[in-house]
Amino acid sequence: MNATTIHNNQALALSRIPCLDYEAFRLDNLALLDQPERHCVHYFGVAQADGVRLFCCIADDATHEIQVSSSLVDPSVERPSLTATHANFEPFERQLHEQFGVRYTDHPWLKPFRYAFDRADQTSMMAEYPFLHSESEELHEVGVGPIHAGIIEPGHFRFICNGEQIMHLEIQLGYQHRGIESLMVAKKKLLERTTLAENCAGDTTVGHTTAFVNLWESLCGYETDTSLQYARTVALELERMAIHTGDMAAMCADMGYQLGNAVYGRLRTPLVNFFQEWCGNRLAKGLIRAGKSNYPFTEVLAGRLLQLLEAYEADFEEMTQVFFALPSALSRMEKTGVVTYEQVLEIGTVGMAARMSGLNRDIRASHPCNLYGSVIKHEPIIKHHGDVYARVRIRREEIRQSIGYLRQLMQEVPPTPIYADVPLNPGASLFVLSLVEGWRGEICHVALTDSTGNLAAYTIKDPSNHNWMALALAVRNNEISDFPICNKSFNLSYSGHDL
């Protein structure tokens, strides 16, 4: 095998990544995906003077390793795609096509990805997205968005329906594109870059910022102490609990269950207010910093959190017992929006959208960082039905699991040292890949530095990149009135996808 093996957050000299002939690169990476334990965590390109260098990163969950290989290609020459053989690569190759104009002979779904401002084809316009159309007189189309009825982010959904039944859903994204990846390189101050990471997806502030700081510290050869690792682990579990609770509220709202909506909605408040007590921001902006902490976690905070969890747990369990025994709620969730194991494996979903269908994918267990794998021995929660109900049950059980982890972490709060104000400077010609299991699933940040230690490229993959296709498959053959509940049960990110 012509790939270099690395671990999560390991700084690797760029020269150690093999640069293969495209055909060998394609076949090798396809061959790697012959086991369910392996999937593509990132596949991206970096523009060079002599073409585009493609980097493919395949994670192996069984060995906890990541295989990295590369190939230098001329984008104007048509070549066979990886997607034609394995749909794991579909979003990545669409992105390569949009960003660099890489051409394929056999990509089955070469649609625009996010309409990035620096896309290769500036004539490709949002208003002219090439939707799949049906010529049938029996079918009709329904367009929804980009502006939706609720206070949510923009995206366009185009349904092809037979009466009330959805035959096909196509999702057009890009409305949220702010150019984060190129700003990451253009802005030079660490705090600017940290702020950008915080703003990738505001509902996953901790997840994305942790991915960034873990990466940055590796890039700079900084030894991260236990106190920082501890705070990040606590924050990740707290963010997971808060969003899962909010999602349960939103699910109840979408099925018209007012009591559940009100109770879960108010249960989210103490969790986000705890972030504010800790760092002054309800969504944890400002909390996670590379090489230091402005808001150390104290024994007092630990006491407050334990109190809060006790009060939360009693009310959560009481509500949950009623909600999960309510026939009218169960009938809306069971067998609605099903995605099978074969489908999730083929499209390579991650996080909850994998675990709902029996696919064990969880970075906390497979490629652990921070205190996962050492203090927290994580056992992923797996369901098998792949329906809305499976996704709700995963949330319920992950909330319980997070309460357990937080209680365990609160037993011993590590002392916070005084952090020396030393500048963190990245090493020269390095490659670092950082994986973090956010509440939505696996977040991947990758950075490359040049020969002077400046950032040469920074690329981000939100779990939603893999999972939007799962939503499109989930709603097929369902009634269009069940779309909101299916959508909410995935709760995917628009801004994380569009960047």
Next chain:
Amino acid sequence: MNSNLRILLHQGRQYIPDIINAVPAGIFHGRPVITHLAVDEQRLVELCPTGAIAASPVSIDLGKCTFCGECAVCFPEKISFTKDSNLATNDRSRLIITEGKDKPIMVDQQRVRADIHRCFGHSLKLRQVSAGGDNSCELELNATNNVQFDMTRFGIDFVASPRHADGLVITGPITANMAEALDRCWDAIPDPKVLILAGTDAISGGIFADSPALNRRFLDTHPVDLYIAGNPVHPLAFIKGVLQLTRK
């Protein structure tokens, strides 16, 4: 039925009775106060990730500030953030806090259009558009209607269609890809209508201010009725700001 009543009983009183005087929990990055202490102003200015801090005299533009608190951590005797959640005004210059000034940010009642009080003094229906918002302001705007903040008690509510709305709330730095949808949404709202910018990203572009992926042209031609600072906007700041704008 009994179990439902038991659940209701166990929630206790979640509702915040007095929104105007409610104090946010824990540390809250509200309106900052800057002392006259002499510091290395150049270092202070360079510290800020969004260029919100200016020197001689030192000032912080809350329309650009991400409320990360870094300046207060590095210069604790120069800058401190108070718990004052009045962060909304209709006069953009009032969001700039200069050293030695410790006065609340308020809506300038002289500048409020007469029809706002007349038409929206008792009821205001808003349409929200996320134009590159990262879903943090969106989460907080949703929270304004939860059982704790309960903004609908004031007759202020978010509606599903611009046709039903009296005004528009923009979150996010206004991406080029959302520019057309934003124009069309604004045009679909019947007159008279109000325009509210919620959050740092909407007010100035925030960390994205110089991104080539933005198109903030909409703001060149549409006067703004209310700026609400925050990253994201706190539900208290939002509710208090809208109340100040619409009620005498």
